[in-house]
Amino acid sequence: MKEYTVIGQRVPRIDGRQKVMGQAKYAADYSLPGMLFCKVARLPVAHAKILNVDTSKAERLPGVKAVVTAKDFNGWTWGFMANTRDEPPLAMDKVRYYMEAVAAVAAIDEDAAEEACDLIKVDYEELPSVFDPEDAIREGAPVVHDYRPNNVSVEYHWNFGDVEKSFAESYLVREDRFRTSRATKGYLEPPASLAWYDPAGYITVWAAKQSPYFHYRHLAACFGLPLSKIRVIQPFIGGGFGGTKNDSVAGDFCAVMLSKMTGKPVKFVYTQEEELTISKRRHSMIVYNKMGMSKDGLITAIQSRVIADGGGYTAVSPLTMYLTGCCTPLPYKLPNYKYDCYRAFTNNPICAAMRGHGVTHTRFACEIQMEMMAEELGIDPVEIRMQNAIDNPKPGEIYRTINDMTLKTCGIKEAIQTLVRDPLWAQKDKAPKQDGSVSYGVGMSATSYLGGARQLGHQSCAAIVRICEDGTVNLITGATDCGQGSDTVLAMIAAEELGVRYQDIDFKMVDSAYTPVDPGSYGSRVTVLAGQAVQTAAADAKKQLLDILGREWKVSPEEIEIRNAEVYHRSNPSRRIPFDKLAKIACYSGSGAVIIGKGYSGYGIEPLGFENGRGNAGTSFSFTAQTTRAGVDMETGHVTISDFVIAHDCGRPLNPIGAESQNEGGAVQGMGQAIYEDFIMDRGKTLNPTFLDYKMPRSTDVPDIKVIDIITDDPDGPFGAKEASEGSHVSAPPSVVAAIHDATGIWFKEQPVTAEKIVAALKEKGKWPGKQ
Amino acid sequence: MEQIKLTVNGKGYELQVRPWASLLEVIRDDLGLTGTKEGCGEGECGACTVIMDGKAVNSCIVLAVEADGRQITTIEGLAEGDKLHPVQEAFLEMGGMQCGFCTPGMILSTKVLLDGNKNPTDEDIRKGLEGNFCRCTGYTKIFESVKAAAQKIRR
Numbered sequence: 001m002k003e004y005t006v007i008g009q010r011v012p013r014i015d016g017r018q019k020v021m022g023q024a025k026y027a028a029d030y031s032l033p034g035m036l037f038c039k040v041a042r043l044p045v046a047h048a049k050i051l052n053v054d055t056s057k058a059e060r061l062p063g064v065k066a067v068v069t070a071k072d073f074n075g076w077t078w079g080f081m082a083n084t085r086d087e088p089p090l091a092m093d094k095v096r097y098y099m100e101a102v103a104a105v106a107a108i109d110e111d112a113a114e115e116a117c118d119l120i121k122v123d124y125e126e127l128p129s130v131f132d133p134e135d136a137i138r139e140g141a142p143v144v145h146d147y148r149p150n151n152v153s154v155e156y157h158w159n160f161g162d163v164e165k166s167f168a169e170s171y172l173v174r175e176d177r178f179r180t181s182r183a184t185k186g187y188l189e190p191p192a193s194l195a196w197y198d199p200a201g202y203i204t205v206w207a208a209k210q211s212p213y214f215h216y217r218h219l220a221a222c223f224g225l226p227l228s229k230i231r232v233i234q235p236f237i238g239g240g241f242g243g244t245k246n247d248s249v250a251g252d253f254c255a256v257m258l259s260k261m262t263g264k265p266v267k268f269v270y271t272q273e274e275e276l277t278i279s280k281r282r283h284s285m286i287v288y289n290k291m292g293m294s295k296d297g298l299i300t301a302i303q304s305r306v307i308a309d310g311g312g313y314t315a316v317s318p319l320t321m322y323l324t325g326c327c328t329p330l331p332y333k334l335p336n337y338k339y340d341c342y343r344a345f346t347n348n349p350i351c352a353a354m355r356g357h358g359v360t361h362t363r364f365a366c367e368i369q370m371e372m373m374a375e376e377l378g379i380d381p382v383e384i385r386m387q388n389a390i391d392n393p394k395p396g397e398i399y400r401t402i403n404d405m406t407l408k409t410c411g412i413k414e415a416i417q418t419l420v421r422d423p424l425w426a427q428k429d430k431a432p433k434q435d436g437s438v439s440y441g442v443g444m445s446a447t448s449y450l451g452g453a454r455q456l457g458h459q460s461c462a463a464i465v466r467i468c469e470d471g472t473v474n475l476i477t478g479a480t481d482c483g484q485g486s487d488t489v490l491a492m493i494a495a496e497e498l499g500v501r502y503q504d505i506d507f508k509m510v511d512s513a514y515t516p517v518d519p520g521s522y523g524s525r526v527t528v529l530a531g532q533a534v535q536t537a538a539a540d541a542k543k544q545l546l547d548i549l550g551r552e553w554k555v556s557p558e559e560i561e562i563r564n565a566e567v568y569h570r571s572n573p574s575r576r577i578p579f580d581k582l583a584k585i586a587c588y589s590g591s592g593a594v595i596i597g598k599g600y601s602g603y604g605i606e607p608l609g610f611e612n613g614r615g616n617a618g619t620s621f622s623f624t625a626q627t628t629r630a631g632v633d634m635e636t637g638h639v640t641i642s643d644f645v646i647a648h649d650c651g652r653p654l655n656p657i658g659a660e661s662q663n664e665g666g667a668v669q670g671m672g673q674a675i676y677e678d679f680i681m682d683r684g685k686t687l688n689p690t691f692l693d694y695k696m697p698r699s700t701d702v703p704d705i706k707v708i709d710i711i712t713d714d715p716d717g718p719f720g721a722k723e724a725s726e727g728s729h730v731s732a733p734p735s736v737v738a739a740i741h742d743a744t745g746i747w748f749k750e751q752p753v754t755a756e757k758i759v760a761a762l763k764e765k766g767k768w769p770g771k772q
Numbered sequence: 773m774e775q776i777k778l779t780v781n782g783k784g785y786e787l788q789v790r791p792w793a794s795l796l797e798v799i800r801d802d803l804g805l806t807g808t809k810e811g812c813g814e815g816e817c818g819a820c821t822v823i824m825d826g827k828a829v830n831s832c833i834v835l836a837v838e839a840d841g842r843q844i845t846t847i848e849g850l851a852e853g854d855k856l857h858p859v860q861e862a863f864l865e866m867g868g869m870q871c872g873f874c875t876p877g878m879i880l881s882t883k884v885l886l887d888g889n890k891n892p893t894d895e896d897i898r899k900g901l902e903g904n905f906c907r908c909t910g911y912t913k914i915f916e917s918v919k920a921a922a923q924k925i926r927r
């Protein structure tokens with residue numbers, strides 16, 4: 001194998017210096033002279049008909065420059081599919097969830113804007129509401145959207161093989177009800193944007209978007225302007241994790257509209273409480289799972305019936321429900337599979353994408369259920385996994401799942417075996433099982449996640465590699481780094497392919513006026529697809545350079561190599577020049593000799609088969625096995641997670657620091673979801689919309705984490721890479737819950753497994769050591 | 773409006789502030805030092821951490837008037853010109869950040885921790901950073917950065 005000079009090195013992040021110096025500017029850090037501040041007025045009712053919105057008092061408040069209401073948007077709505085565009089910037093005829101936006105104000109300062117919001121008077125008629133997804137899809141439930149009178153926002157019914165026959169023939173069949181929590185992305189930077197509507201008909205925004213080109217299209221459609229006049233300038237992004245920052249929010253549209261009305265730049269920044277109250281969160285799903293097994297523990301069939309709480313609007317959920325179903329045949333061989341899902345409209349806040357999108361729900365259910373059945377059959381957690389796990393296809397071969405997903409590489413068996421050898425698992429029976437009131441346990445999981453996801457429509461990534469005459473390079477893509485480290489990885493790919501040093505690459509962040517259109521940062525697609533585009537663009541630039549030098553040197557370009565910014569003749573390596581010299585020769589080689597390499601990714605995969613669930617959900621799939629050690633205080637139910645070992649097959653880690661950090665962060669976020677993250681709801685109202693009350697892992701809560709790379713070199717990834725950002729988010733919850741089981745002897749089927757739930761279960765089983 | 777005097781990153785300022793303005797607002801809006809971030813505005817995340825008279829404080833819950841006469845260091849005041857502070861260097865080298873939104877606060881809390889304890893144990897590090905929330909990294913690389921910084925400072 002070729003030895004890489006940049007790929008695989010532990011390089012510092014390309015944006016690291018700006019970040020440690022406090023120079024990295026995020027959306028809220030931008031301002032313009034004469035700028036106004038926007039605040040959004042919201043209605044504290046979960047479901048109501050709007051009779052009248054009176055803004056007159058607000059408009060008269062000193063300092064207020066404009067007020068916008070729904071009518072200013074002329075009935076425009078947006079959404080994921082043509083037939084699900086059900087979300088307006090501001091509520092029109094009714095509000096469908098608590099604190100839905102009804103108006104917005106622009107004022108000379110935030111205080112005035114906020115005060116004005118309080119002066120907006122909304123007359124409304126409260127409507128019967130529905131909050132439980134199973135209630136919502138029952139006959140006679142209050143209707144959230146007239147176009148879906150049964151409240152079923154999305155439903156799929158897929159059938160592969162013959163589950164009924166297979167259950168009838170199975171030695172063991174189990175049915176359980178699982179539930180996942182109402183988790184949130186929890187990014188530290190709340191949504192924000194600075195907007196400027198140029199009266200000449202241009203819109204410029206500095207917006208906190210992890211997928212800026214969604215927003216670009218939304219703004220063009222909402223304001224009736226051509227895309228060529230929409231300029232989304234991407235600042236640094238303070239965390240994404242899906243959902244809100246992929247999409248647009250009320251403040252985005254209102255700030256632009258208010259700028260148009262006032263002729264001034266307008267900025268909005270949501271408060272964190274506002275974000276946690278209304279922003280798009282993870283679906284909470286009820287998974288009725290049925291699994292069949294042979295006597296020796298081979299999985300024969302799975303049937304999943306999923307009911308998801310969707311909240312008030314559709315958002316990206318047709319994809320959510322697709323992903324929730326499609327990946328169940330991974331990472332274990334599955335011959336028969338049936339999936340029925342119903343996403344219910346309710347009067348809860350909108351649910352949408354979040355890291356581990358869809359897959360986390362069903363994988364949790366299947367993983368736990370499989371272990372419960374293995375226990376019944378007396379089969380060890382490792383053995384049950386190893387005998388069902390998919391083998392790594394031989395080079396050139398493909399593994400095809402029952403629903404026609406295809407794998408060229410699969411490191412799950414190697415990952416499991418690696419964990420088995422690791423001391424945390426190997427010595428688990430030697431480690432103390434009990435210390436005072438605390439019981440200890442170790443649990444395992446094995447999971448998979450897709451990379452290179454596809455939504456509808458535009459899919460390809462593009463890149464431009466521009467060679468400067470001093471040998472430095474501008475890398476221009478449409479990709480966005482919301483923290484995951486993709487700018488660094490893309491720069492590494494460009495450097496490796498071109499043969500220059502990492503530090504010679506300058507990365508340009510998205511500015512839709514100049515950078516190529518890109519689908520965005522979701523579905524672990526950036527390294528895989530933007531990476532492919534960058535590699536192709538760098539190869540194109542390199543070819544142009546070598547053609548020119550070949551002419552100069554009178555040799556064929558294939559005989560010249562560039563490595564480490566040194567250019568030399570392969571068979572006569574003493575004939576060499578530094579790269580900057582080559583750049584200069586090439587850039588000066590004739591009039592108009594501008595060296596610009598371009599590249600595109602392939603379209604990746606076919607459009608998703610929403611109706612039948614067949615086909616690939618991603619271009620490749622990562623595999624993760626994880627072990628967790630947990631201590632459970634049997635008196636208080638308090639859980640302490642002390643260790644994670646994560647064996648992750650991301651094909652090849654291009655930047656090991658980044659890949660490790662993604663695994664660590666993903667797993668810790670998954671841990672939060674497994675044991676405490678949950679919105680407490682009361683009739684659609686979020687009761688814990690603060691960092692204090694919505695508990696997320698702190699420095700004192702996190703385990704020691706070891707990440708082990710399983711190298712499989714996927715032939716479709718740039719330099720062998722697959723996804724590395726969502727896998728450990730999926731593997732953490734089942735592995736944590738398995739560890740809690742090992743400690744307590746109890747299987748928990750509902751996330752989060754809180755201290756209260758543990759104590760209640762221990763009491764029920766007569767295992768609680770405290771006084772009843 | 774109230775009149776206050778502040779020393780920020782070694783520079784003296786005389787400012788007119790609203791009595792209810794937070795130190796964070798003054799730093800960001802009046803002084804234009806946007807390296808200090810607002811994550812929650814309620815004293816729960818540490819993104820707005822600055823050093824006030826040697827202590828790490830959440831500037832969003834310190835009133836500007838309470839900071840009258842104090843010495844403040846923000847993230848912009850840590851490096852000397854182009855030369856990074858050892859804590860900044862360590863975070864850069866060890867990859868102690870992803871999105872970077874918690875990073876200014878994390879670095880300043882680390883500095884205060886190490887100013888008082890050049891040999892922190894793992895436990896000291898975790899406790900010292902408890903007020904600084906990070907959603908991206910899972911903290912592992914941050915702990916490694918703090919250890920590397922301690923080593924640099926000891927040298």
Ligand code: FES
Nearest residue numbers: 811813817818832
């Ligand atoms: S912004 Fe000050 S603690 Fe969160």
Ligand code: FES
Nearest residue numbers: 870871874906908
């Ligand atoms: S790096 Fe994003 S919050 Fe810490």
